[in-house]
Amino acid sequence: MDLTTKWLGLELKNPFVPSASPLTKSLGMAKQLEDAGAAALVMHSLYEEVVVAFDEGVSRFAHQGCGHAGARQDQNFPCELDCYLEQLSSLKSSLGIPVVASLNGVTPGGWVEHARELQDAGADALELNVYHVAADPEESGFEVEERYLNLLELLEDQINIPINMKLGPFFSSPAHLITLLEPAGAAGVSLFNRFYQPDINIETLRLIPTLHPSTSTETLLAVRWIAILYGRSKLSLGATGGVHRAEDVIKLLLAGADVVHLCSSLLQHGPKHLGVLIQGLEQWMERQGFGSITEVRGRMSQLNVADPSELARANYVMMLDGYSPDAAGGPGM
Numbered sequence: 001m002d003l004t005t006k007w008l009g010l011e012l013k014n015p016f017v018p019s020a021s022p023l024t025k026s027l028g029m030a031k032q033l034e035d036a037g038a039a040a041l042v043m044h045s046l047y048e049e050v051v052v053a054f055d056e057g058v059s060r061f062a063h064q065g066c067g068h069a070g071a072r073q074d075q076n077f078p079c080e081l082d083c084y085l086e087q088l089s090s091l092k093s094s095l096g097i098p099v100v101a102s103l104n105g106v107t108p109g110g111w112v113e114h115a116r117e118l119q120d121a122g123a124d125a126l127e128l129n130v131y132h133v134a135a136d137p138e139e140s141g142f143e144v145e146e147r148y149l150n151l152l153e154l155l156e157d158q159i160n161i162p163i164n165m166k167l168g169p170f171f172s173s174p175a176h177l178i179t180l181l182e183p184a185g186a187a188g189v190s191l192f193n194r195f196y197q198p199d200i201n202i203e204t205l206r207l208i209p210t211l212h213p214s215t216s217t218e219t220l221l222a223v224r225w226i227a228i229l230y231g232r233s234k235l236s237l238g239a240t241g242g243v244h245r246a247e248d249v250i251k252l253l254l255a256g257a258d259v260v261h262l263c264s265s266l267l268q269h270g271p272k273h274l275g276v277l278i279q280g281l282e283q284w285m286e287r288q289g290f291g292s293i294t295e296v297r298g299r300m301s302q303l304n305v306a307d308p309s310e311l312a313r314a315n316y317v318m319m320l321d322g323y324s325p326d327a328a329g330g331p332g333m
């Protein structure tokens with residue numbers, strides 16, 4: 001069974017790539033992921049605001065007379081950035097699989113400076129975790145999209161490793177934006193970043209941050225958009241969000257994904273879950289008579305299904321109109 005795939009110009013042994021998560025903070029855990037079958041790893045993100053907060057904290061500390069001025073130069077007092085770079089180098093020297101660094105910047109200077117440092121530390125590619133919640137009513141959709149394009153253009157001039165952009169789903173025309181990313185310098189996209197919603201505590205009347213693990217049904221969001229993009233963009237297509245079962249992986253590959261990313265399922269079940277998914281994929285391929293991922297990829301993309309409109313609006317009315325409360329276990333009519 002040939003599970004090889006190509007992603008961001010990298011040749012991978014299979015399409016399973018753990019996405020950014022705390023798992024890569026431990027070298028031992030990263031090794032377990034590799035041993036369980038991960039074809040590449042995306043590191044947890046380096047957050048510019050954490051780097052800045054750390055540096056400011058150290059600077060205040062230094063000004064209070066503790067003698068740690070220029071902490072980044074002080075080997076005994078590594079900062080957030082140094083720890084990240086060190087972890088990246090350790091992962092690179094201990095693992096045989098590609099390691100993708102992940103950066104969440106805030107300022108244009110921060111994105112560029114840190115991207116260069118990640119490249120120099122040996123990252124095989126760079127993922128941009130642009131976690132921008134467009135909450136400013138003054139900012140138009142066009143301006144939001146320009147943020148992404150400008151960032152890519154800025155980085156493309158400065159670094160030469162492939163750039164993968166992790167995008168949220170909230171664009172008025174995601175497919176259009178994605179086709180603009182490639183000429184702006186991206187090598188791939190990960191669809192979709194998960195925006196965490198603040199919850200409301202109704203007793204204390206305070207906002208509380210929430211982080212719920214995903215479920216398999218979330219996979220269908222990426223299934224649709226990857227199926228629409230397959231064959232229409234030269235970008236590598238990575239799917240993130242809701243990959244828990246072999247069925248989820250299979251659907252995303254059929255839609256046209258080059259790789260599938262996993263986070264919640266690995267946090268819940270541990271690295272060995274990769275083996276379960278790989279086995280499930282192989283068993284299905286064998287049952288269906290597929291010999292390689294190339295034969296599977298895009299078989300259910302918009303270009304290849306009998307009725308391409310099914311991936312857009314078609315069936316919307318039929319599905320809602322034909323809905324029976326009985327099917328959901330509700331009261332009969």
Ligand SMILES: Cc1cc2nc3c(=O)[nH]c(=O)nc-3n(C[C@H](O)[C@H](O)[C@H](O)COP(=O)(O)O)c2cc1C
Pocket residue numbers: 019020021022043044045046102129166192193194211213214215240241242243261262263264265
């Ligand atoms: C605990 C936790 C930490 C995460 N850290 C990062 C991160 O540092 N950078 C990032 O881009 N995404 C991060 N993510 C998002 C995941 O990489 C992934 O895109 C998201 O959880 C959806 O995938 P899943 O359904 O497999 O969990 C994190 C998710 C979780 C649950």
